[in-house]
Amino acid sequence: METKVTHHIALDFFVVIATVFTAYILQGIIVPLLFSIILSVVLFPVVSFLERKLRFNRIFSAVVSVIFLCTLIIAVFTFIGIQLESIISESDSYVAKIEKKIIPLIHEAEKSTGLKSAEIIESKNLKMEKMVKDHFSSITDFLFASGSILGNMIVVPLYMFFFLLYRKFFISFIYSLCERRCSKEDAKTILTKLYNVQQNYLVGLVTVMFIVGVLNSVGLLLLGIDYPFFFGFLCALLLLIPYIGILIGSLLPALVAFATKDSFWYAIGVIGIFSFIQFLEGNFITPKITGSKVSINAFVSILSIVIFAMLWGTSGMILALPITASLKVVFDHSTNFKVYGFLLGEPTEEFLKSRARRRLKIWKQIRRNKNK
Structure with a gap:
């Protein structure tokens, strides 16, 4: 065995x-x-x-x-x-x-x-x-x-x-390819979920880009930086490269701020504002808009970006999350690879609870019993 x-x-x-x-x-x-x-x-x-x-x-x-x-x-x-x-x-x-x-x-x-x-x-x-x-x-x-x-x-x-x-022709080919391993209904379910994952990711990404572009532009406008809307939406466009795109995009307006303003604090302010917006985007905006539709945990997201960047360069960084999300859908519907789908997904609350909270809960229960 x-x-x-x-x-x-x-x-x-x-x-x-x-x-x-x-x-x-x-x-x-x-x-x-x-x-x-x-x-x-x-x-x-x-x-x-x-x-x-x-x-x-x-x-x-x-x-x-x-x-x-x-x-x-x-x-x-x-x-x-x-x-x-x-x-x-x-x-x-x-x-x-x-x-x-x-x-x-x-x-x-x-x-x-x-x-x-x-x-x-x-x-x-x-x-x-x-x-x-x-x-x-x-x-x-x-x-x-x-x-x-x-x-x-x-x-x-x-x-x-x-x-x-040829979309119907290709779909028919996929059904024929999968008929030995799963039913046509299961194959149709997988294809539908793959389509929904990609559509939700892309629509969510465009929405997030617009929101981040507006926030970037307002921040640059308040600092009085030249070309605020251009730099704001250019950096938002670089969200195609997850996590680091907006930080890389902040370098050019920071240089312009350093050159055109009396104090170097304006350049630091640009990087600070963009970093804060990056924090908002990663922790609030993107999770709120995409939600659980692309349910990949943060560690796997970062790891996939690194791996695909090594594999295909900048193209790999752009493709990393859509491919990983698609792999999760396939793994979730595969008997042999279901465990890997579990690994790619978001951990539930039970895996995030600390022992300290559990002990505190037990200690409070003991005190209540003593008071009774």
Whole structure:
């Protein structure tokens, strides 16, 4: 019996290793397919509306929906690019202002370290203008990289079109594939839950982005930072990268605040406000909006982001939560993997109670009995 259990664990471990290896090797195929599936879920209500209400045929409704989404995405990122170009065009004045504020700090460092300020500023290894401009360039490159992932995937719209056009054909294939392991009703239940999980996650994410964008913009507006609404919603857009996106997005407005304001406390204020909004988003806004619809515990969420980031980079960070939530649905309906679904989910109250509270409850009961 023990040998059989060990063999089963070893087989599961081998399957996991083989899956991860395959996912890494075939990421150029798998990642666009996953993005296409998720975006097709977003478009399905639009396609359904065009087919049922406006009586469009399936090909035309799929084409119109895909073109609409692509146009919307291109418009958003074109606007971001134009705004960033405008900001970067002012980088020379920002650099000059930052130098004026940093040089006194370097003089203080000169007194404590003995290094000459001229050596620090004009060194080939640390030239102030080059350092600041490179910093702007790095942030811009990152924002463009994380924002143009879908735009660079030329095949994604094509995949989306065929997923929407052949959706009944693919669903029939899945039913046929699962008929040996489960009934058609069970397969239909799993597909429905997978669709609901993705739809709820995406709708909730857009809603959270809007709320966070408004909060970010109001915070920057109160501090008097340039381009408050642009920076506010740009950082909200980076919620596509869970947990760290909004913090990374705060660096650019913090640099602008440092360059344009008299006190460096404005830059600290920007990071502080964005960090507070990140706290609100993670602990109140997202749980309230998505609720238990994407019931993955926080540890698994963070771990999945780290693993998928190592596997597929920025694309993996974006895909981590939708994939993990989908895996939980599949595991919950699988006899062999149900325990893993339990591990991915939110722990119930009984697993979060401390012994101290239990002992206090017993002690209070004893005192009541004595008083009687």
